Amino acid sequence: xxxxxxxxxxxxxxxxxxxxxxxxxxxxxxxxxxxxxxxxxxxxxxxxxxxxxxxxxxxxxxxxxxxxxxxxxxxxxxxxxxxxxxxxxxxxxxxxxxxxxxxxxxxxxxxxxxxx
Numbered sequence: 001x002x003x004x005x006x007x008x009x010x011x012x013x014x015x016x017x018x019x020x021x022x023x024x025x026x027x028x029x030x031x032x033x034x035x036x037x038x039x040x041x042x043x044x045x046x047x048x049x050x051x052x053x054x055x056x057x058x059x060x061x062x063x064x065x066x067x068x069x070x071x072x073x074x075x076x077x078x079x080x081x082x083x084x085x086x087x088x089x090x091x092x093x094x095x096x097x098x099x100x101x102x103x104x105x106x107x108x109x110x111x112x113x114x115x116x
Contacts, residue, residue: 002089003039005050007059008032014063016073019101023066027101030109031059031077032094038087050085058084070095074114082116090116 009030015023033055040048062080067073074095082088096111 002036003049004091005035005037005039005052005055006033007052007055010056010059012060012063014067014073016063016067016070016095016097017101018068022101028098029063029070030094030096030098031063032096033059033077033081033091035081035085035091036089037085038089050088054084055081070097070110071112074112078114078116092116 009032012029012031013026014029015026016029017023017027035050035055037050058080059077062077063073065073065076067076074093077093077095081091081093092113092115094111094113096109098109100107100110102110
């Protein structure tokens, strides 16, 4: 059976942005990952699923890397997750920068979504 393992709106602090200040000061981000994964229905073992705690650790690891673009961080996340869980049949990664530094604009977030 194909199921979707979800990690929704994980808050992380990261150094992602084109402005020099963003690489020094950082910003708050929210990361969402949906992973389609074939889960065994006749077992109650964590060994037969994609452990969301491990997905969270993968997100934290990738988001520690300095990037200029949230797109780059999202593609890195997609690659890391697809590599660690090769049985996955697809998924989605969304990286949202909360309150991005945009002049003359107040917005909740700017985000990019990668589907595979």
